[in-house]
Amino acid sequence: MTYVNTVKMLQDTMRNNYVVGAFNIVDIVTMSAVIDAAKEKKSPVIIQTSQKTVKQLGYKILASSAKLLSQETDVEIAMILDHGTDPEIIKNCIYNGWSAVMVDGSSKPFEENIKITREIADIAHEHNVSVEGELGHIGGVEEHISVSDSNVRLTDPEKIREFKELSGVDSLAVAIGTQHGLYKGKVSLDFERLGKIMKIADFPIVIHGCSDLPEEDLKRIISFNPSKMNISTEIKHVYLNSYKDYLCNDNNNYEPINVIKLVYDNTKKLVEGYMDKFNSSNRY
Numbered sequence: 001m002t003y004v005n006t007v008k009m010l011q012d013t014m015r016n017n018y019v020v021g022a023f024n025i026v027d028i029v030t031m032s033a034v035i036d037a038a039k040e041k042k043s044p045v046i047i048q049t050s051q052k053t054v055k056q057l058g059y060k061i062l063a064s065s066a067k068l069l070s071q072e073t074d075v076e077i078a079m080i081l082d083h084g085t086d087p088e089i090i091k092n093c094i095y096n097g098w099s100a101v102m103v104d105g106s107s108k109p110f111e112e113n114i115k116i117t118r119e120i121a122d123i124a125h126e127h128n129v130s131v132e133g134e135l136g137h138i139g140g141v142e143e144h145i146s147v148s149d150s151n152v153r154l155t156d157p158e159k160i161r162e163f164k165e166l167s168g169v170d171s172l173a174v175a176i177g178t179q180h181g182l183y184k185g186k187v188s189l190d191f192e193r194l195g196k197i198m199k200i201a202d203f204p205i206v207i208h209g210c211s212d213l214p215e216e217d218l219k220r221i222i223s224f225n226p227s228k229m230n231i232s233t234e235i236k237h238v239y240l241n242s243y244k245d246y247l248c249n250d251n252n253n254y255e256p257i258n259v260i261k262l263v264y265d266n267t268k269k270l271v272e273g274y275m276d277k278f279n280s281s282n283r284y
């Protein structure tokens, strides 16, 4: 059993120059595709669940499946609640077997963000669950998180140490211009800011909104050696496009297992591609 929290997993990336991919799953098919990709690529991996996914599938199915699928392998597998804004859901994930939670207090002022995050971090750490916080405010739309351009706040590098210390987080998501959802128009990332953040941070840094980035921008982010990069939107697109392709091309054959296989294969392929780009393959 190598179901772990993200503390050592992300610290290892800082020593050895690679990124751990965090992939948002939407059901057990996508969860098993992500975990099988990790096993095949011999790459650490983080399963991400949104609050919406948790509400739909339930705590017990998600946690027991993640633990079960993490058996009989040396590959480290973690499961994190992504963008936890509801304290009840975050606490229930901690009590029900998630190995990590993200506390998203990024819509609040600095001091309040610290307070919200600290409260949960203390509970999480009592249960050996690691914690990700967010400083700055990442733009775009992803399920219950919607941040318009005018509300985006890029992370102040000078504030990250203070935030980490006072909030008690193990890793920190920063805003450098990446966005949730698909990119509209030209992507404009603040690499100078990311460089400053990476220079100051002696703890794992997380980049959200890495779906749909131009190859050049993706490579450049990876070159700064953040510890975790999040892929969500692309999995949703692969999922629904698999159904669309199946129904358009094979519509006389109403066979659910065929389309489930298509979703599994396409998700696994996408994830394996990212593991190679993140340089996290062959770590065991």
Ligand SMILES: [Zn+2]
Pocket (backbone or CB within 6 Å): 083, 138, 142, 180, 208, 209, 230
């Ligand atoms: Zn995010």
